[in-house]
Amino acid sequence: MILRTKDRDLDGSVGRQLRRLRRILLEHDLRIEEQGAPSAEWLLNEFKGVVDQYQAGTLIDDIGTVLQYGDGVALITGMYGAHLNEVVKFQNGSYGMVLNLETDQVGAIVFGEGLDIHSGDAVRLLGRTIDVPVGEELIGRVVNPLGEPIDGLGPIHTTKRRPVEAPAPGIAERSPVDTPLQTGIKVIDALIPIGRGQRELIIGDRQTGKTALAIDTILNQKETGVLCVYVAIGQKAATVAQVIETLKEHGAMDYTIVVVASAADTAPVQYLAPYSGCAMAEEFMYQGKDVLIVYDDLSKHAVAYRAMSLLLRRPPGREAYPGDIFYLHARLLERAARLSPEHKGGSLTALPIVETLEGDISAYIPTNIISITDGQIFLDTDLFLAGFRPAVNVGLSVSRVGGDAQIPAMKKLAGPLRLQLAQYRELTSFTQFGAELDQATRDQLAKGERIAAVLKQPRFSPIPVAEQVVTFYMLVNGYFDDMPVERIPWFEAEVHRRIRQNHPDLFAEITTTGHYQEVEDRLRSTLQEIKTELASTKPQAETD
Template identity: 50%
Template structure:
């Protein structure tokens, strides 16, 4: 019998390699504690790879050592016990994406929480590289929030990252929610390719809060344009950490397909705390305020994925509104300074303004948009003028209001104008104002038509003015809205119309007085 030694050796070697690779594909759970499993045997496992336990639970590799690895248990933590077999999947965590998610509430893994079955057409990895500079274009399209003070003074553009920051219970979520409601209102009257689809990521919120938010969206017919990703306070830290990346991946679907997305992270303070908990459980060395050294990278790799894509890539956009909570207005704390340096500006909500019932309680002095008027339509730029300067001057003069009898006339006029503007810019929750109505209000203010109106009555009269214009001169308003600017002829016509409106109103009031 002839035996080919080389062939026999090659066959045995192949079988041994196959057996070895099978051994390297599985491991054994050594310990389980606080949602972290220590596993040995997975010698070729990759960082962030999804693994499967023999109980059916899924885990994600977070730390790799010489003889073991640490795995975060994503679900069914109780079912995982010491001695369980763990197998590789060779995949990074993926979540479902697509329009079929609109109107749904899902968890950090993309699984439905509202009871209905979810049809999965496409899945994407939650960890991807942010678009490079050459894949983007500058932010130039406005994202109308419906909030007068923001659209006029701190404009947000499609593809921008604008931070909402402030103390607890100052209206941060309300600002983000009103922005979502305004997108839904606009979506009903624009072509499908101009619509903005919203993703609200709730991190560490109470389930009752998420239920109320869903109900608000439903009542305003906005849920059909919104995806809610929920990682509530009762969920494990890993789900609270992953929820932000899950929501971002869902938003990227719209961005990469030539559509427009808006994502709200509520909030990144709790997101950072969840990651700190994970890092400490993994025995990584703590740094400033006990946060791990890579916390800046955690947020930067998330927020850098918001972008306005180039024309070659469909001109889609993903706008990010991260929310960060401060303690006693301290914006110099670790997480706030990190996120401020990553974003393109911040909207700072001042608790002292909130307690004065000035809502939204936005501080003009500390709020800024680095995109600025590039994200505004020309009509808005034409009418806001020196509005921000006048408001900032008023906030400086507020301290002297108690000495009103000793002030000169110019200072009194500046204070009165500031009070009038502050009142005009106040706005109730869930009451977004459309673009044309805002432009008409600021046009009347800029041209002095509201100067002699009582401060307490200015909002009501401005509202009556816009109702009058919509009823009698809708063609003029439609032309301004279509052009996005006020032509000189339109400006002169508006002045003539408003002069008549306010003269009639003034004469009626004088007759009542007599």
């Protein structure tokens, strides 16, 4: 029997009890990992124990009525027992989430199109917060923010779920960030290092290579054991498809989950995307694994939240954003952490991306997220247009973890480079007026040109840290000083190739120990030998 009043459902039907029992069975921890391959008899006994302990529970459901619906937001009356972030189910089968609690009505966002939701429709409270499927079954898949596959590769069979909103690890649960997360990008690993468990903002104007920087970092995690989650928020579907294709080409989908809320999706779906991706990543972190998550990008996430908030009739503040926009991103990014050994020692490293307008990093959303993160990598439009790529402005970029997130060899070699590069940039802008220069200034400019040439790097070609150490060793010890600047990239690539081919133990030693001093004599003689051999050789491009 089901008895319905204006705002309550008294549901004593068998169907309700079966649905409730099914949910309890799905959520039951079977500990299958400990059993190996469980027998049918063992599974049957487990389920029988759950059924024997089953209590029918309350028969009363809260039922609301849609007062108004539009643009993915529903105002509902009569739902007096609603809680924040509680899941609701609409009469047409769509799901939503409670986001506003008022005296006489509730505001809920709807996931999906919601085209056939109308005023007067019934809405049921489901008594649980929103969650998503998690687990290794998602690795290599492309899913929407509800965890449903959208890559055409069939259903995802996982029984584990996590709430999309979860408290960040406390101070006592964390360890200091002191293990490098190598990006494979020379300018970052040398000057703005990122550690496992850090939150490093990538910020810059449109079309300055922000996504390329994040994708390079994902590609560089191959064979390192670091799992990756890429969350696309408000991107064009074609752009996301190109990113996925790049990940497939380089074999990165083997350790990556892609969560997509494209520009065609509604604001509530875009709002949910980073929290869903974070929940999927946290599952691995709490298992003791290292995870990298990219939010691309949070400025579009803020715009989606602003649209929802205005529809929910929340008062607008600065630049029409609601007052809790800071809390929106703080509670997301604070979940990135490096856990202590007592909590299995996993880590979650966050790379949020924010788009600026005309390089204005003092706008509302950029300043909010800069104050939450542990540093930022600022991509400069002028540098990008001048052909310096990745277009990292080392003057405005900073990592608050610094040398703690570098191997000792890199820390020793790259120390003075930031200052020298910043001085070179200042001198370049000064000398464009045609002033006569003394010899010391000319030497400084020549050194800066070589540093800039070494730090240039093409897209989708991350460099292992041992090769980077050899490159910076050559830079610091003057191997490039008597060489034309345009010849440096070829010479560097040729040195790496010959050492890989003839002296692979040099790279292995640097990678294993983090130092180069033990092999410095062999490294010096090898480099001198290669330089002598290559002195009379022209790059292939010049020969052609």
